[in-house]
Amino acid sequence: MQAIQVGLLGIGTVGSGTFNVLRRNQEEIKRRAGRGIEIVMVADLDTQRARQIVGPDVQVVADAREVIANPDIEIVVELIGGYGVARTLVLEAIAAGKHVVTANKALLAVHGTEIFEAAQKKGVMVAFEAAVAGGIPIIKALREGLTANRIQWLAGIINGTTNFILSEMRDKGLDFDVALKEAQRLGYAEADPTFDIEGIDAAHKATLMSAIAFGIPVQFDRAYVEGITQLAAADIQYAEQLGYRIKLLGMSKRREGEGVELRVHPTLIPARRLIANVEGAMNAVLVQGDAVGATLHYGKGAGSEPTASAVIADLVDVTRLATSDPQHRVPHLAFQPGALRHVQVLPIEQVITSYYLRLRVKDETGVLAQVTRILADAGISINAVLQRGTGSAAQNAHETDLIILTHNALEGSMNAALARLQQLPAVLAPIVRIRKEELA
Template identity: 40%
Template structure:
């Protein structure tokens, strides 16, 4: 049998996808049954790394999603439009969808999956989260029999690269960002990565799968790494932590979900503390399973293409194995109806690392204890660890506190004359 696919986009991941399909020796034998019927691009004149015959290439993307001979549309355009419209049009035309587009799924997943369920087609998205690491399918198919308690990921390679470099070299954020941009690890406009938006898109997708509810992307609290300084990385190191940008989803036991992205002090003995450079990792905890972790390359042509092609092959396997399909396999589709009720950030419980610059050390330490104590915040450690010119630096790590209580205490502390400033507030895992 031959299954026709239409590629939307032939950039880095599209090229990698075509390369795997065309060079299929030694790979899954189903690849031999896959034919790239059309590849939609913006310009036919551009030189491509992959050889596709001229009649495969087209600039007419709508012709691809409506082509009656195409079985699977592979959307690799990125961004919201025209990706969303083309996906919906392809679904309306009975095509199965494979996409690597976390932004469009995180924002329009409800619309897209409702349409797909209506049309009886699959929308697979392994490549949208953590690149080549199989994590969407294991969450759906294997881990879902557990009561999932948390999904915690390092799922943005750019920020992990920057934080790893900052820690290794003692460099500041701006310098390492510039270097990452030169190496192609960060984009010219790095906002989506360094401000946490990309990680928020991805954790919104993972949380929805893990906890079986739709998630409103805009409700996810999201903090990036621009404010992380070499100073804090050093102090964290002294205290036994590394700083990572974590995407966290917690829930279960009928509690509201909490989903958040922020820099986090991770204890050095924690499995996520060793995930460095552009690598990604996702740690899932469930009952009765315990903890499992998936680790690997979270981006890059080959890794992401591997995930895209695995989804294509998955659909081909299903198409080959049934002559008439009455329903979608519930383990590969999405039928969530309800929107998750998200816990406001003020209600979450976490530890905090906070750095104060102050004039009068003994006075401040006493006041900190009293003021935190009045708001039910108890302190795990208070360390005076340095001087910045004539100001003393005091670092405090709290025990688990409700974030709202902690912020109230901090608002009071800020008003004290002896406190010059509070340069850093970072949550602790």
């Protein structure tokens, strides 16, 4: 059987990894797939660089539409990134009857509904294992491996840049700005790190996983997104003393009969959990299913060849299924298109979680009583209290840090309580509030 012909749109880091791995392991991949998979055409604005990567046997063009127009090409791999031209090209590829493999989480998290509908109508596949957690086959696990389960929640460390920064902050006691510079110097953070450090990249990925896990449309615009730029080294240390690590967690949770929580924010998690020990740029996703219990999926979440591993897994899947009846394929979002439920993403005020609070207060009798009273009035119960002086004792002899861990509470109630607490004369600085998840 002739090799299936593939066209590549964009040959940067992931594209060159895909080309190289596919060539290096072509024999092994063919032994698995039963059919060769060949990249025959590459579109990239930098044709000279593209030519250097692919050598003389592959056609290189500057215009992506030449790839889409090529009738021999059955699968188009989109590795351009972003929402703009990538969206247009993916829709054009679908319209031309091509299957699409993409690593573009931003595109699918924002325009997924439109793209999946177009693909469904045309009877082609859109595969996106590489869009979440690099080489970890987490999309396949959610779509197929755990398909028996009613997924209850999932929580992931799905952004390597922020996890690297948080690891550095904890290990070396660094402040955020210093750790960010270190990450940039080592290539773990981009010159403009906004998407990573503000949690947007993690939210794109959490949005996709949430849709697959719960059978709902992608709803990135409803996600609550909070990055790590406001995290202080002091809170990481206090968390440590209380037996917790702070991670940027992407979470989605089913709330029976109410909706779905979808949120990205710094989160205290118990240090003894395996996922709390995922360090540096590594990724991990924890999935809680009603039958299987908890499973953890760990590996490199980015990089040329780890991401290529996921792109090629999709190419093999699509190759196997290309000749099959569309109704027997695994649907894009794991649920049959007609079976997606329009469950709402709950606003952050309706989220239920537990909290870490740090209050800089006057060190005088009665303050703790005032604070706990306000929390009790709001129906928030306290799990643990830690009182510590920080910094130079001489300088701040009359100030202290009051750390409070709460039990589960409604975010709206917490907001109201925080507004009241902030008004107390004994509270000397803006209150720090970090969400906490026990993950069990």
